[in-house]
Each structure stands twice: as C-alpha cells, then as structure tokens.
Amino acid sequence: MGSSASHAAAPPSPAPVVASPTTPPVGLAQLLHQKTKENGDGEGPPAKVDWLDLPCPVPYEELQREASMSLKPELFEGLRFDFMKMLNQRFALSHSVFMGPIEVPSQSSDVIKVPSSHYEFGANFLDPKLMLIGRVLTDGRMNARLRCDLTDNLALKIHAQLTNEPHFSQGMFQFDYKGKDYRSQFQIGNNAFYGANYIQSVSPHLSLGGEIFWIGHQRKSGVGFAARYNTDKMVATAQVATTGIVGLSYVQKISEKVSLASDFMYNQMSRDATSTFSYDYILRQCRLRGKIDTNGVVGALLEERLNLGVTLLLSAEIDHAKKDYKFGFGLTVGE
Numbered sequence: 001m002g003s004s005a006s007h008a009a010a011p012p013s014p015a016p017v018v019a020s021p022t023t024p025p026v027g028l029a030q031l032l033h034q035k036t037k038e039n040g041d042g043e044g045p046p047a048k049v050d051w052l053d054l055p056c057p058v059p060y061e062e063l064q065r066e067a068s069m070s071l072k073p074e075l076f077e078g079l080r081f082d083f084m085k086m087l088n089q090r091f092a093l094s095h096s097v098f099m100g101p102i103e104v105p106s107q108s109s110d111v112i113k114v115p116s117s118h119y120e121f122g123a124n125f126l127d128p129k130l131m132l133i134g135r136v137l138t139d140g141r142m143n144a145r146l147r148c149d150l151t152d153n154l155a156l157k158i159h160a161q162l163t164n165e166p167h168f169s170q171g172m173f174q175f176d177y178k179g180k181d182y183r184s185q186f187q188i189g190n191n192a193f194y195g196a197n198y199i200q201s202v203s204p205h206l207s208l209g210g211e212i213f214w215i216g217h218q219r220k221s222g223v224g225f226a227a228r229y230n231t232d233k234m235v236a237t238a239q240v241a242t243t244g245i246v247g248l249s250y251v252q253k254i255s256e257k258v259s260l261a262s263d264f265m266y267n268q269m270s271r272d273a274t275s276t277f278s279y280d281y282i283l284r285q286c287r288l289r290g291k292i293d294t295n296g297v298v299g300a301l302l303e304e305r306l307n308l309g310v311t312l313l314l315s316a317e318i319d320h321a322k323k324d325y326k327f328g329f330g331l332t333v334g335e
Contacts, residue, residue: 073289185197
C-alpha cells in the first residue's frame with residue numbers, strides 16, 4: 001500500500017512532444033516548397049508548354065556563336081593598332097595599322113612567312129534600320145557590308161570584297177526572314193551560287209533546321225541538317241552535310257563570367273578529325289580566352305582594359321607539330 005501511495009504521490013512525467021510527420025516546421029516547409037518549385041517536381045501539375053508560342057531560334061549561320069567566341073579567338077602575329085573615333089551617334093571612322101608576317105602557301109610541310117604591313121581605313125554608319133560598314137586597305141582590297149531592315153520581319157544583307165587579283169572578288173546578297181518561331185534565309189552570290197536555309201523551334205529549348213546550296217561554277221551542290229539545344233547553362237549543336245562535314249559543339253556556362261567549350265570536326269573527304277577545347281574567362285577589367293586542339297595547337301588571347309577607351313591585346317599561338325610560334329601585341333583606342 002505504501003508502495004502504491006508513493007507511486008500515486010509522484011508527479012506525472014510530461015508526455016514527450018512529437019511533431020506531426022505531416023506538418024514540418026515553417027522553415028523546412030518553405031525550403032521544401034522552394035526546392036520543388038525549382039526542380040519542377042512538386043505535387044502540383046507541371047508547367048504546360050504552349051506549343052503555339054515557342055521562342056524564335058537563332059539564325060542558321062549563328063548556331064555555334066557561343067562556342068565560336070572562345071573556340072575561334074581573333075589571334076594575330078606581329079603588331080596591331082586600332083583607333084576608332086565617333087563623329088556623332090550614327091557615324092564613326094576607324095584607322096588600323098598592322099605589321100607582321102603572313103604565311104605563304106607551300107607544297108612542303110614547312111611554314112613560309114613573308115614580312116608584310118598594311119593600313120586600313122574604315123567608315124561605319126549605324127542606324128536602327130540601316131547599317132553600312134566599309135574598309136579600304138593599302139594593298140588594294142575593299143570590303144563592304146550592308147544591312148537594311150525592309151520590314152519588321154524582312155532584312156537585306158550585302159557582303160562584297162573587291163581585290164586587284166582576278167577571280168578573287170566576291171559578292172553575296174542575303175534575304176533574311178524572321179518569323180514568330182522560325183527563321184529562313186535565301187542567298188545569291190557570284191559564280192552562280194544559290195543557297196537557302198530554314199530553322200524551326202520544335203520545343204522551348206530545341207530547334208531543328210536544314211540548308212541547301214548550289215555552286216554553278218563548280219557544278220557542286222549540297223544539303224545539310226542541324227540541331228541546337230540550349231538552356232540557361234549549356235548550348236549543344238550538331239551539324240552534318242552531304243559534303244562529308246560533321247560538326248559537334250558544346251558550351252557549358254560555369255558562371256556568368258566563366259564558360260567552357262569544346263567541338264569536334266570531321267571531314268570525310270580528307271579523313272581528318274579534330275577536337276578543340278577552350279575556355280572564356282571574364283574578369284573585372286580583362287577577358288582571357290584560350291584553346292587547345294588535338295593537332296597540338298595551343299592559343300590564347302588576352303584583352304586588358306587599361307583605361308576608358310584603351311584596351312591592350314596580347315595574342316599567342318604555338319603549333320608544336322609544325323614548330324610554328326606566333327606572338328602578337330596590339331592596342332585599341334576609341335569608344
């Protein structure tokens with residue numbers, strides 16, 4: 001009895017508080033809601049795709065523009081100086097001086113370089129619906145580009161290159177049409193060149209296209225197909241043509257300032273395959289781009305902003321197989 005009295009007198013122990021498994025704390029609930037919203041695997045229905053409102057794809061000729069920024073930097077050898085002066089909001093003049101060797105084609109594997117220099121004068125006219133760019137060099141070459149927006153969806157492009165050497169002058173007319181979720185282009189050039197391409201968005205991230213061309217002077221024709229898949233973090237492209245060319249590219253955006261790229265090119269006619277790996281690193285006042293390919297060619301381009309309107313250029317390219325070394329120094333002044 002004393003034992004039961006002592007047990008009765010003891011205060012009851014508080015029951016343990018067990019949180020309901022179906023009611024997580026407020027902080028955890030918000031975190032889970034945010035995660036499911038980011039991953040798109042919440043309990044609610046997934047976001048529906050409006051197949052009648054797809055984005056407009058990039059032009060067919062610019063499928064690999066993100067990869068080309070780092071895979072194909074504008075490397076040079078020798079000394080280069082560029083100066084640009086804005087006369088008003090639409091008109092600008094440019095002056096360029098280049099001094100350095102140029103490679104001469106040869107039948108042997110040795111690289112033959114000849115010292116060269118030239119001066120280039122340019123004029124630019126930029127308008128919301130009209131763009132005119134002209135360049136004249138001291139060696140007799142002249143380049144001209146024109147872009148005119150005929151309507152909101154139709155644009156005319158003209159590219160021309162005139163030289164003193166016979167049969168080396170070129171001209172090209174392009175008509176670009178931009179639809180709601182597609183783009184098309186028709187080309188007419190010298191030597192009886194005719195070409196057309198079309199690219200269509202088939203999903204919010206995937207676009208497919210094709211091209212066809214005919215060169216009457218050489219009696220050659222070709223058909224090509226392309227695909228592009230892009231998100232906020234990556235861009236992948238694939239191109240194949242009946243001429244025997246296969247091209248693949250991939251760009252991974254590590255952050256807003258760092259991106260990595262790679263590509264693979266195969267030429268069935270020459271049985272040549274090349275892969276290139278590159279990087280693009282943007283700092284606060286400089287930009288560094290570099291590449292290396294399977295042929296042993298290593299290149300890098302540094303653009304250092306010294307002051308407002310003044311940029312220093314350092315270029316280097318090393319071909320270990322051919323024992324060819326190229327180094328360049330440049331300065332760009334102007335807005």
